[in-house]
Amino acid sequence: MCGIVIQVDVGPYSQGAHIRPLGLKHGGPDVESNVLCLCPNDHVRFDNGALYITDDLQVIDALNGTVLGPLRTVPKHHIDLAHIQYHRSHLPHVP
Numbered sequence: 001m002c003g004i005v006i007q008v009d010v011g012p013y014s015q016g017a018h019i020r021p022l023g024l025k026h027g028g029p030d031v032e033s034n035v036l037c038l039c040p041n042d043h044v045r046f047d048n049g050a051l052y053i054t055d056d057l058q059v060i061d062a063l064n065g066t067v068l069g070p071l072r073t074v075p076k077h078h079i080d081l082a083h084i085q086y087h088r089s090h091l092p093h094v095p
């Protein structure tokens, strides 16, 4: 989302963030199309609804409505829009 790459001794570090959360309440699947590779800051913000993603994969700051820019993607990583839509509609954020 932010473009920051965190380098550690074994290479770049990121966290796998489930778009539709796992667990009984949300029931998200643990599959690649339901995962984003994020830095820790964006992971926390995304999980708590402070960031969300539009259907055209723009990253939005939910606290002030600012468009932060396009989600950085790679062609071989398919992201399921249904999970993006679920995240938008089920997690707390200010639209």
Ligand SMILES: [Zn+2]
Residues within 6 Å of the ligand: 001, 002, 003, 004, 038, 039, 040, 041, 042
């Ligand atoms: Zn980030």
